[in-house]
Amino acid sequence: MSTFKWRLSSHALRRVIERFGIERNQALKWANQHMADAEYVCNSLAEDGTYGRLFAKSGTIFITDLIDDVILTVCKARIPEPVTSLVAAAVGREVKRKEVEVLKAEQAALMKRLPLEQEAVELRLAIAKSRSESRRNALTARMNAVELQIREINTEISREKRELTLLAQGYAAIV
Known part of the structure; x- marks a missing residue:
């Protein structure tokens, strides 16, 4: 059996x-x-x-x-011509949608990053002016936290842009 x-x-x-x-x-x-x-x-x-x-x-x-x-x-499997055009159009719309999404995410990231960048500059200045080792250590700890937040924002934007790039490459492969 x-x-x-x-x-x-x-x-x-x-x-x-x-x-x-x-x-x-x-x-x-x-x-x-x-x-x-x-x-x-x-x-x-x-x-x-x-x-x-x-x-x-x-x-x-x-x-x-x-x-x-x-x-x-x-x-x-093969893609017949009418389907290629439909798929290309759908993926093209998706690329445009993702592009707008990335630009909006960049805009939001900039709004989050701007005060953090400003704080980072102020912290660097305060660290440079500080005479106390304990104060310098506290400022440095805060500086590290701010820089970590900035890196996380930049990483998220890079991930979004990479998704857009991969989507665009897929689109290029079918047009």
């Missing part, structure tokens, strides 16, 4: 071998490993009129029978 949930139709077996270079004796295991965490996308209609369930995993499409756990065919 097989421990595999999914079976391969003869057509799917040929496609696994042909399109993915999997050996015949490993094809069923390969398909079941992929289907174990493949995502159900939707029901689909093939060009020949056959209905099936469409699953996707790491750039691979699995079309299965509507009722039985039989894989009917397997192919590499």
Whole structure:
């Protein structure tokens, strides 16, 4: 008795071998490993009129029978032209939204950072003027806390900008 949930139709077996270079004796295991965490996308209609369930995993499409756990065919995912335009438009809007979000975050960070920068300058001046070692130590401790807050603000802005950059790079890859 097989421990595999999914079976391969003869057509799917040929496609696994042909399109993915999997050996015949490993094809069923390969398909079941992929289907174990493949995502159900939707029901689909093939060009020949056959209905099936469409699953996707790491750039691979699995079309299965509507009722039985039989894989009917397997192919590499590709992005058809109309979808490319729609995806590019959606990602383009997301890039613009993220850009506005980053600018607003920069504005908010500047408002938080400005008084901290001012305090840092005042603390440096007070440290320079201080004659007492204990006062200098207290001022230095506060200075370290202020600088830490400034670094945290700058790190958050850098993270936001990096997210925007990665989003923009993804956009560039599809336009």
